[in-house]
Amino acid sequence: MFVLDRHGRPLQPTSPACARKLLRSGRAVVHRHTPFVIRLKDRAAADSTVQGVAVGIDPGSKHTGIAVFTEHDESRTGVYALQLDHRGGRIRDRLTARAARRRGRRSRNLRYRAPRFRNRTRPEGWLAPSLQHRVDTTMSWVGRLRRWAPVTAVHMERAAFDTHALSADRALEGVEYQRGTLAGYEVREYLLTTWGRRCAYCGATGVPLNIDHIHPRSRGGSGRIANLTLACVPCNQAKNATPIEEFLKTKPALLARILARAKAPLRDAAALNATRWALWRALEATGPPVATASGGRTKWNRSRTGAPKSHTLDALHVGWLETVTGWPSALLVVTATGRGAYARTTPDRYGFPRLTRPRSKRHHGFQTGDLVRANVPTGRKAGVHLGRVLVRSSGFFDITTRHGRVAGINHKHVRHLQRADGYGYTTQKEADRND
Structure with missing residues (x-):
């Protein structure tokens, strides 16, 4: 668990049992629900010994593994594991569909739209939006981890092979x-x-x-x-x-x-390594010292330590190391969902508005994507439902949990846990040595 001092500065991460003890005793409060972060009420960073942690990154086209670990004499111990699921494929498909609709308007008997010629130069280091998305989301989560943990170094897989x-x-x-x-x-x-x-x-x-x-x-x-x-x-x-x-x-x-x-x-x-090099340059410009290695070395490290294959375990094994003493039993899967569309109308297949969406995205104090808990006392949907909410102006919301979607929950039974931030969160079991 991530720990902050009373001023919001990061301290050394602690175990879930210690975090529960601090919360029960009233010495800490919940700072963030997912990932779970607590803030101490009676301690400052100057009063604590902070060893520091390192972050390992295994960039991928669809999934990026991120591991937070401690290092001592080239021995690593995993503290936190996070898998970031990108939405570059959806970005590419939407851009392709937009281009197809614009081209179609010129060939069909519709209002003429003049073509836009590519006579503008692109800046150095330009990446396609679907590729730049991977860099931006990974940098965003590295920045978040630096706010929640005392990150002293970053290890990343800069190339799939040397x-x-x-x-x-x-x-x-x-x-x-x-x-x-x-x-x-x-x-x-x-x-x-x-x-x-x-x-x-x-x-x-x-x-x-x-x-x-x-x-x-x-x-x-x-x-x-x-x-x-x-x-x-x-x-x-x-x-x-x-x-x-x-x-x-x-x-x-x-x-x-x-x-x-x-x-x-x-x-x-x-071409395959272009995104990783862009990420490395961004980390070098804004973050702590960055050590790089290749995917071949990561695979060699895993073979020596006996670790199974997963994105987060690859991130834990990036770079120079002798052994890995352990890793978390569960990982957090962070899925990039976006923050909704700007368009306030939904078009039909001909491009004409089919329906009009409400101008306000917030209803009864909630917005689609918020992490909520619904405690329904009676009826067919009685129970506690935890997940992301889909709001409606009628006041009856849908909640997507890990077991599926529950529809028609009255907003009076819903309580906020965390505002929407463009990501969906689930947990899953980490790979085990015996799997």
Whole structure:
């Protein structure tokens, strides 16, 4: 649990049992419901010993893992785990739909709308809105964690793989590279990203994948990264030492696609890592010291500590470490939901207003997205319902809980827990070593 002093400055996080004891004794009050933050009433930061914590970030396209942990002699102990679910896909789809509607107005018999030409230059470092959203939401949550915990360092996965470990033209350095262990993880992580974690020959997913030489080594093929791909066990055994031209002679389109992708693999790597580099630059400009590492090293760390695969555990294993002594049994899943639409009308498929929405988003003191608790005393919906509310001007609200949606709750039974902030919150069990 996060702890603040009486002036709102962050202290060392504490255990849930200690937080409950402080609340029962009246020494603390609830500062925020989710994530749960308490504020002490009788202590200042100057009166406490603050060790400090570090934040690990594993950026992803759909999910970003964030872990708060303590460090001592390259040993880490997880304190808090958070999975941030992005909505970049919905942003992309809405922008595409908007562009399609605007183009459609020019071809249909409707009011003419002149096209807007792309004659404006974009600033340096510009990202598409769906990609910039990942950077903005991650930076927002790092800023929140810095307000609730004494963050002294940030570790982030800047690249999915270390291209230095893949280069055949530069000498590899470091004992891990010399032994080849870490380099092998970098190669595999690169191939998994480049080939979409599927067999290049049959497209199978969710099965064990082997590293296959496109041009067999027994026929003069090299071990360069441009000559490697992924193949499932049946395809790998069927191909064996057969030249790829002979193996795929009945599938010329697939042969051309594999050879084309293998020609310039590092170009795709730059596009895949663009968002992570933008996030790293933003962290460097505003936050505490930032240490970076690659996804290959993260996977190598997990294999040494025996940790299962998850976004938050990847964040806990980012960077240089020797061991991980433990992590939280549960994690908070934060879903980016947005703050609603600006439009006050809903159009039909022709673009004409179908209905008019109320100008005010707040009804009876509540707004859609607020975290509430409803205590219904009688009736079919009797009980306690905790979740996000969907408001109506009639005063009968819907509440979305982890068990589903409960409709028609009178606003008189609803109490605020937390105002809407553009995110939805759920909890789930963290992966276990025995899973």
